[in-house]
Amino acid sequence: MKRVYNFNPGPATLPLEVLREAQAEFLDFDSSGMSIIEISHRSKQYERVHNQAKADILELMGLGDDYDVLFIQGGASLQFAMIPMNFATREKPGAYVLSGTFSSNAYKEAHILGVGEIAASTKDENFRRVPRQDELKINPAAAYVHICNNNTIYGTEFHYVPETNGVPLFADMSSDMLSRPWDFGRYDLIYAGVQKNLGPAGVVIVVVKKSLVAQSSETLPTMLRYDTFAKKNSLYNTPPAFSIYMVGKVAAWIKNSGGLGEMARRNSIKAKLLYDAIDSSDGFYRGHADVDSRSLMNVTFRLPNDELETKFVAEALEHNLCGVKGHRSVGGMRASIYNAMPVEGAQALADFMQAFRKANA
Ligand SMILES: *Cc1c(COP(=O)(O)O)cnc(C)c1O
Numbered sequence: 001m002k003r004v005y006n007f008n009p010g011p012a013t014l015p016l017e018v019l020r021e022a023q024a025e026f027l028d029f030d031s032s033g034m035s036i037i038e039i040s041h042r043s044k045q046y047e048r049v050h051n052q053a054k055a056d057i058l059e060l061m062g063l064g065d066d067y068d069v070l071f072i073q074g075g076a077s078l079q080f081a082m083i084p085m086n087f088a089t090r091e092k093p094g095a096y097v098l099s100g101t102f103s104s105n106a107y108k109e110a111h112i113l114g115v116g117e118i119a120a121s122t123k124d125e126n127f128r129r130v131p132r133q134d135e136l137k138i139n140p141a142a143a144y145v146h147i148c149n150n151n152t153i154y155g156t157e158f159h160y161v162p163e164t165n166g167v168p169l170f171a172d173m174s175s176d177m178l179s180r181p182w183d184f185g186r187y188d189l190i191y192a193g194v195q196k197n198l199g200p201a202g203v204v205i206v207v208v209k210k211s212l213v214a215q216s217s218e219t220l221p222t223m224l225r226y227d228t229f230a231k232k233n234s235l236y237n238t239p240p241a242f243s244i245y246m247v248g249k250v251a252a253w254i255k256n257s258g259g260l261g262e263m264a265r266r267n268s269i270k271a272k273l274l275y276d277a278i279d280s281s282d283g284f285y286r287g288h289a290d291v292d293s294r295s296l297m298n299v300t301f302r303l304p305n306d307e308l309e310t311k312f313v314a315e316a317l318e319h320n321l322c323g324v325k326g327h328r329s330v331g332g333m334r335a336s337i338y339n340a341m342p343v344e345g346a347q348a349l350a351d352f353m354q355a356f357r358k359a360n361a
Contacts, residue, residue, distance in 0.1 A: 004322040005342075005345035005348055007324050007334075007336050007337070007345075007349070008336060009153075009327070009334060009336040010195045010196040010201075010336070012195065012196055012197070013340045014250065015250065017253060018246070018253050018340075022245075022246065030048075037241065041238050041239055049241075050239070050244055050248075051233075053248030056251035056255060057069050057205060057207065057247075058207070060251060062181075062185070063207065066211070068207075068208055068209075068210050068213060068230050070205075070234050071205065071206075072203070072204045072229055072234070073203060073204070074204070075193050075201075076174045076192065076193035079206065080102075080105055080106040080110075081109040081113075081224075083106070083144070083189070084109060084115050084116060085217060085220055085224055086216045086217045086226055087144060087215065087217075088113070088116070089115055092142065092143040093139070093142055093143065094116050094117070094142065094145075094146055095138055095142035096110065096116055096117065096119060096146050097130075097145065097162070098118060098121035099121075099151050100127045100148060100152075100154045101151070101153045101154070101329060103147065106148070117142070119139070119142075120137060126154075127151065128289055128293070129289065129290040129293035130157070130158050130293050133160065133162060133163060138164055138167055145162065145164045145168070145169050145170065146172070147169070147170070147171050147172070149172065149176055150175040150297050150298070151175075153300075153327040153329060154288060154300060154330055155289045155298040155299055155330075156289045156290075156293040156294065156295055157176060157296060161183050161186045161187075168188035169186060170188060170189040170190075171187050172192070173191070174193040174197075176296070178197065178198060179264065180260055180263060182260070189209070189212060190208070192205050194246075197338040198247050199247040199250050200242070200246050202242070203244055206229075208226065208230075210230070212226075213227050214227065223236075223237070250339075267296045267339065268296060269343055269346070270296075270337045271295075271296040271346075273343075273346045273347055273349075273350040274353075275287065275299065277353040281353070281357050282361070284360075285301045286302045286303075287301050297336060298334055298336050299334065299335045299337065300326055300330055309332055309333065311360070312324070312356055315352075315356060316349070316356075320348075323336070
């Protein structure tokens with residue numbers, strides 16, 4: 001068996017221990033004589049998996065029972081639409097902070113519905129940084145302020161919780177949820193497509209204040225309303241059982257590894273290895289993100305020319321370093337170093353970067 005260091009942005013690397021555990025119990029889950037993908041979602045065995053995953057997520061986030069955890073399909077992209085459909089109106093629009101591709105896509109959905117406005121944007125600077133607090137122009141009548149906590153494509157991340165003066169704060173945390181201790185209690189709604197940092201594709205975790213769920217729009221079809229998922233414990237219809245099962249395993253792995261503090265410790269070591277390789281390269285590698293907006297999850301950088309970038313990707317692969325090609329809208333390289341990427345993987349990439357520069361500068 002050959003496993004590579006997988007720097008893909010999502011679907012992305014998962015902890016080897018988790019994959020092994022799932023493999024070992026795949027054919028006979030919890031003495032059911034069936035696999036987790038064959039068993040009824042109404043069975044006792046599945047129910048335990050479902051409820052434990054919810055409880056572990058809330059525990060890791062340090063949130064109490066004023067919050068609910070919902071499991072919804074359709075990707076983070078469906079949340080871009082569900083949020084304004086449920087909570088925004090023309091009189092009380094959603095206020096959007098634009099810091100990259102996904103936050104812009106979120107705004108686009110609210111705009112289609114005629115209920116979105118822009119609170120800040122760094123588009124003119126090619127999204128090299130997230131907006132500062134003093135740049136946020138928040139309409140006090142807004143239903144919510146929406147931010148994208150970590151910009152997966154541009155490699156920037158919020159390192160502060162925006163002050164919104166009482167307007168509910170919503171965040172897309174698809175690519176950095178559970179990567180560090182964070183003041184999650186200051187947000188009213190947090191969502192994450194799990195295929196970046198927390199599991200396989202197929203489910204979105206929505207962590208939301210119960211008082212907010214109660215305000216879901218009553219004129220929407222059943223499956224587009226948050227209260228449908230809340231009232232039925234996300235079992236109104238068949239849930240994506242395998243994805244939820246894997247998320248539960250990843251949450252347990254985070255707990256057993258030492259929690260969010262330990263994730264943050266490892267993640268900052270990995271990020272430092274790569275940013276140091278950029279900063280000590282005499283300009284051979286050029287980071288895309290401004291230093292104080294640098295993401296601990298996605299490290300983006302350019303090389304001197306296209307030819308060297310193509311060569312870098314090909315030679316990296318020969319060293320078992322997979323998935324380092326950047327998104328076409330930024331170009332260059334992107335190394336995604338989520339929780340499950342071992343420090344050794346980041347070290348191997350940093351060593352490769354140094355050797356590549358010596359050979360090609
Ligand atoms: C990948 C990503 C999305 C889109 O997720 P889908 O599940 O593919 O819809 C949204 N937001 C962020 C921050 C992402 O990284």
